[in-house]
Amino acid sequence: MAELEKRGCDHVFFVGFLGAGKSTLARNLGRMFRRRYVDTDRLVERRAGQSVTELFGAHGEEHFRRLETAVLEDLSSERSLLVSCGGGIVETPRNIELMHQMGYCVYLDGDLDDSLRQIRRSDTRPDFKSVEHAAGLLEHRKPLYEQAADLTVDIRGASFTDVSYTVAELLLERGLL
Structure with missing residues (x-):
């Protein structure tokens, strides 16, 4: 497998639907390879002083998405991060552009059943309203994830x-870890 040319800050962004395991993967790989990892949702919460759920409730999704973009822009001053992205980060075309400027996107492609198994508390996931809503959201976002994916x-x-080892191998083969 050929190495990929470095991009920008040399970050690796993990995108995918709710419950895909993006945060767990970033944390696992960070520990395995002694590389810093961050979670965009946690960075937004820190910046706003509110949880994602509180932000959605008090200010709406549009406000949250603006904060998400600002957090991504801030990552341009960092180097070689493993970045777990919120499930809706691909809703904003500018975010996809930023991620491609700063590094590579890995799409964790699962189905709704995988997500439902991992979502233990739907009250902490403001864009999860029901199984039917989640199915529609996944259908809407799937092409956006595919567009973002390197x-x-x-x-x-x-x-x-298994996912951690598969992704580690994939990234090592391409010179991204």
Whole structure:
């Protein structure tokens, strides 16, 4: 497998639907390779002093998305981060552009059943209103994830450990870890 040319800050962004395991993956790989990892939702919460749920409730999704873009822009001053992205980060075309300028996007491609198994508390996920709503949201976002993806990993039925090793191998082969 050929190495990929470095982009911008040399970040690796993990995108995918709710419950895809993006945060777990970034944390696992960060520990395995002694690389810093961040979560865009946590960075937004820190910046706003409110949880994602509170932000959605008090200010709406549009406000949250603006903060999300600002957080991504701030990452341009960092180097070689593993970045777990919120499930809706691809809703803003500018975010996809920023991620491609600063590094590479890995899409964790799962199905709704995978997500539902991982979503233990829907009250902490403001864009999860019902199974039917989630199905529609996944259908809407899937092409956006595919557009953002430099690399795609099928996570259907795989454990977090298996996904971590698969992604580590994929990134190492391409010189991204």
